[in-house]
Amino acid sequence: MNHPFLILTLLAYVLSLGLYVRFLNTGKEITGRLGTLFLALGLVTHYLALLERSRGSHTVPYHDLYGSMSLFGWLLALTYLGLEFYHRQRSVGAFVMPFVLVFFLAAHLAPADRLAPPATHGVVFALHVTLSILAYAAFALSFVLSMIFLGEERHLRRHQLGEMVWRLPPLDLLERMSRSSVLVGVVSIAIGTALGFVSVDRLAGQHSFFDAKYVITLLVLILYVLYFRLARTTTWRGARASKLCIFNFVVVVLSFTVVNLYLSHSHRYF
């Protein structure tokens, strides 16, 4: 953690978090804008740090768990920034930035593992991994938004209106932001999985290759499509949909940890 890009990224993310928290407390527009600015700066330096890391290890940055965690943090921040611009809402930044920071620190405080190169490589494989991690980041963001929704909804129903409730985004907007995020995740994971199959197909002698990851990924895809459908049109809209979104993310975490570690042959990072 002594590379200038890493220090600059850390500084930018910490400042962005501080400014977003202050924005949530005071509602001052200028603080929110500065929070966004530092997040954008952090994204640039984080990208340069990832580039540096991939050059250093002569492979893609997500070759190991730490690299993939760092990329996850970067994509989480990027997805959030996109969502912030699209929905013109900054109050969520204070809740998302801690996750970005945790993933960034966890990835970069530890030394890079030198693992054997993956079975496959190339642009298609790189896109497969990047899109899959982007999907996980988008699902993580929808998880955070759903948690905020449930907290705010609970306070509104119980008439417990503290300082925070007046500053958070309206429930309707949180639902829309969560759906946007899930849409990004579903599209990314669908394309990413298809590209994964293309990569496997290119491996000589691996045509009948099977991995438990296929099943869990299909399950994740179905669950999020279900959420997307239920949250929009039926009696599930509101808190029920948010709970389903949280459940879906638990499945994603299981996929990323238990399945990758113990059940998958080709998605192990450590």
Added chain:
Amino acid sequence: MEIVLVGLNHRTASVEVRERVSFTNEQARRAADELRSRGILEETLVLSTCNRSEVYGVPPESSHECAPGLSSFLSEFHAVRPDVLSVSLYHHYDREAVRHLFRVSAGLDSMLLGEAEILGQVREAYRFAHEQGATGPVLNRLFQGALEVGKRVRSETELGTRPMSVAAAGVKLAERIFGKMNEREALVVGAGTISEQVVSQLRDRGIAHLSVMNRSRDRAEELAKQFEGKVVGWGEWDTALQSPDVVVSSVSAEEPVLRREIVESAMAARQNRALFLMDLGMPRNIEASVAKLYNVYVYTMDDLSDIVQQNRNARESEIPRADGIVEEHVGKFLSWQASVELVGLVEALRARMREERAAFIRARMESMNHLSEADRARVEGLMDEMLEKLLLKPAEQLRGEKELRRKIHNVEALRDLFLSNREKP
């Protein structure tokens, strides 16, 4: 260059007196003209709102001396007996007058703490007086400072951010659920005063569609017409509850008019789209168990009153911060005022010394006939040089050093020390 303020407000005067002493724009213009033509004030500004009537001015002489004349003028202008008016009037001078105006502008002196309207009223009063040519350098600077204080207090504190009425609190809560109101629909059940207040708030927030349901259809039509809404027949809940996002109920009924089964069936028809119910009736118009239904938010009059009270407390806790901003600007204004006065004093002193020099030379040179014209000119030149040296450095310091100006509190004392009263600039 002193400042005087004479006025009355909701704290010092009854509504009857306030009504009699209020100014229309035309009256404000006439009062300002008369005050200047009678020589009571050199600069004038009348600030008149529903809760206050205040005259700010710069008198030609001492502010304390002009205050009685100003009070008599107000009594005469509005035809109110002096003994009736004098108990309601307050007088503020210089620092206190400046502080008072800045507090007014910040909303700290308003009946509804932190209300936003007063800043607009101060701005309008200043614009009007400025256009009429009633203000001068002092009041221009004073009111520009007041507008800056008002803006800063609103942007840097939470004095004006929280809703302070039940109607406003209800609408703000609805925005917590639905966001902006411009794509939303509301149903108002009952057409009384409180319904009118909520409807007015909803219209201010840009509600897209409004329906009114009332036992008396005539009154419902009246309210609907006033706010460009439509009328729904009394008790037609099936249709009435299908589209609105916000329902405001304030009817006089012994039994709840909106029962659980009605809302339950409406929610099924709406596919559980969120519904915000504001129950402002007493006794309650909405059955308590309705609050347990999925995606239904119910707030009663008590709940909203609690929010208003919390907001009032929150606003009150911001008073010290707002007062801090006021004091900062009072200091700035007084420093500016002192600098203008000090520069004027130095100029007057310089003119006085030139006069003294001329008189001195005239008296002394008469007995010095041996001096040639050139020598006389040289002596005069040397005296000029010495006087300039004596005054130039302090004058430059006064212009350049803010801290020095702040230290000099009593310009009048300096004036009295170096200049006679007749020579005051």
